[in-house]
Each structure stands twice: as structure tokens, then as C-alpha cells.
Amino acid sequence: MTATDPALTALAQGWCALSLLHGRIEAHIERALQAEHDLSVREYSLLDVLSRQHDGEGGHLQMKQVADAVVLSQSATTRLVTRLEDRGLLSRYLCPTDRRGIYTNVSEAGLELLARARPTNDTALREALDEAAGNPELAPLVRVVESASVPAPA
Template sequence: MTADAALTGLADGWYALSLLHDRIEAHIERALQSGHDLSVREYSLLVVLSRQHDGPGGHLRMNQVADAVVLSQSATTRLVSRLEDRGLLTRYLCVDDRRGIYTDVTPPGLELLEQARPTHDAALSTALGQAAADPGLTPLVAAVEAMNTASAGRRPVGA
């Protein structure tokens, strides 16, 4: 195999991964929008922020939130502002460093997240099932499912 052929194969793999991602995201987006008036990014942000905890390292600064939801800082700020306007998030200054801003999910945000989670999970499962029928995507779906199986084995009892 020449270097060009190897790169073409790599590009084909990347294209398949991108296709799988786009199909899944579009399917989940439609489900979340119609059922809960949430975008995939909004849902992802609620999930990330709901996993924060008190104590050292428990809260994320806005730049960490941007990294976690894979958006620019300006796009993350707009996203946080939209959810804050809906009463789903709140922002506050870091007590240790007044320049730092933290974001947290409000009780209505946590409630919406819990309502949306089954919709998200069902849409993900359906989209993966549909993708598994495509021979070009089957290995990627298997890899995603294997990651789920591996992470389930590492979860503490009761988690």
C-alpha cells in the first residue's frame, strides 16, 4: 500500500466517522427540539454542568465549559446566555478569583434535563440502530457500543 492509498483509507475512515456523527446528531436534534425545545448543544451543556460538584475542581469556568461542549468561548457565552434567559442556568463569580465566572444548572434546568434524557437516549439508540444497517458504518457503531460496555464495567455499584 502506498502512502497515498494509506491516506485515502484514513480519509475514508474519517468521512465515515463524520457521517455517523452527523446522522446521530441530526436525529437527536429533531427529537430534543420537538419534545423539549432543546438543541443538542443545549442538552450537552446541561449534562456537563449537571455533573459539577462542590469542593476543589468541582465547578467549571467558562473556558472549561467551552472545551467540554466543543464550542468557541463566544459561542459558549451565547449558549449560556440563552439558557440563562430561560431560567435553566445561572452564572456567578468565583469566590477565590473574582475574574472567574462559573455556570451552574438551576433546579428547572435539572428538571428539564431529566425529562429530556429518555428522549435523548432513545434517539441515540434509534440512530445507532439505523447506522448499524449501513455496512460502512457498522464497525463504528460496534466501537461506540463497545465503549459503552467498557465504561459500564468501570462504573461503581449504584452509579
Template sequence: MTATDPALTARAQGWIALSVLYGRIEARLEKALEARHGLSAREFFVLDVLSRQHDGDGGHLQMRQLADAVVLSQSATTRLVARLEERDLLERYLCPTDRRGIYTNVTPEGAKLLDAARPTHDEALREALADASGDRELAPFVRVLEEQKTDS
């Protein structure tokens, strides 16, 4: 394959379009969540991921598992968790069976904020996808996302 290979070019163009779509969605989420709830999109995502870990209060993962789930480095995840912990939205504690492991848990205040922010997140996501569906290059990706919604 050469750099001018049509398949490579199409793949690269698809990747660029997907990146553009991601950027537009993230920007819309960031603006809405920050304005209405004082949360960044990453903070929302951390709270959301943790809240879905079990059916009881909170939600917990080891810090390294959380870093993998939110696609951040461990150091960036630790800084993000520290900021959320300062706001009493998360708490960290030692694993009862392995003292080397540190778990992260959503506090009641974090769960309350997440519940309030979810409709904002969903509305901003819907708006971003609706805007993108009118773009010829982004529309195929929007269709795939919409199909996933109906399949689940």
C-alpha cells in the same frame, strides 16, 4: 505519502464515515430534543456536562472550562449560556476565590428539564446507532461505541 496512497485514502474514508455517523446522530438528537423538550442538542450537552461536575445541586464550571468541554469557542459558549440563562436553566456567578472567574451552574429548572430530556436523548441515540449499524461503512464505528458502553 501521496494523495493516492491506500493508507491515506482509507484513513480519509474512515474520517468521512465517522463524520457522517456524527451528523446522523446529531440530526436525530436535535430533532427529538427540540420536538419534545424545546432543547437543541448543544443546549442538552451543556446542561448534561454541567450536571455531572459534582454530586450536589446544579453543577458548575468556569466559562472557559465549559467551552473546552462542549467544543465551542468562548464567544459561542457565552451566547449559548446566555440563552439558557434567559430561560432560567443556567445561572452565572463570580468565583468566590477569584473574581475574574465566572462559573456556570445548572438551576433547579434546568436539572428538571435535563432529567426529562435524558430518556429522549438516549432513545434517539439508540435509534440513530441502530439505523447506522445496517450501513457497511458506519457499522464498525457503531460497534466501537457499543463496546465502550459495555466496558464502562
């Protein structure tokens, strides 16, 4: 394949469209969450991921797993956890079976903020997708995102 190969050109155009869609969605959600709840998209995502933990086997995430889930480096995730902990939205504690491990839980205040922010996030996502659907370059990607969110028949 050469740099002028039509398949590579189409692939690059597809990647550009996907990147554009992601950027538009994230920016729209960011504005809404900041305005209504003083939360960034990353903060919201972190609260959401951590709120899904449970006390059962494998129910608590290690920092690397959290970092992977919110698509940040481990150091950036640790800084984000510290900021939210300073705001009283998270708490950290030592793993009872491995003193080297540190777990993070969402506090009551964090759960309440997440519950208030979830409808804002969902509405902003829907608005961003609806706006992007009007762009012929992005409309096929919007349809893929929307079809991925429909549960498969049982």
C-alpha cells in the same frame, strides 16, 4: 506518502464515515430534543456537563473547560449560556475566591428539563445507532461506539 497512497485513501474514507455517523446521530437527536423539549443538542450537552459539577475541590468548571466539553468556542459557549440563563435554566455567579471568575450552575428548572430530556436523548441515540448499524460502511464504527460504552471488568 502521495495523494494516491492507499493508506491515505483509507484514512480519508474512514474520516468520511466517522463524520457521516456523527452527523446522522446528531441530526436524529436534535430532531427528538427539539420536538419533545425545545432543546438543541448543544443546549442539552451544556446542561448535562454543568449538571455534573460539584462543590468539592475543582468541582466547578471555568468557561474554557465548559467550551471544550461541549466542543464550542468560548464566545459561542458564552452565548449559549446566556440563552439558557434567559430561559431560567442556568444561573451565573462570581467565584468566591477569584472575583474575575464566573461560574455557571444549572437551576432547578434546568435540572428538571434535563431529567425529562435525558430519556429522549438516550432513545434517539439508540435509534440512530441502530439505523446506522444497517449501513455496511458505518456498522464497524457503531460497534466501536457501543464497545466503548461497556464498562471494563473490575
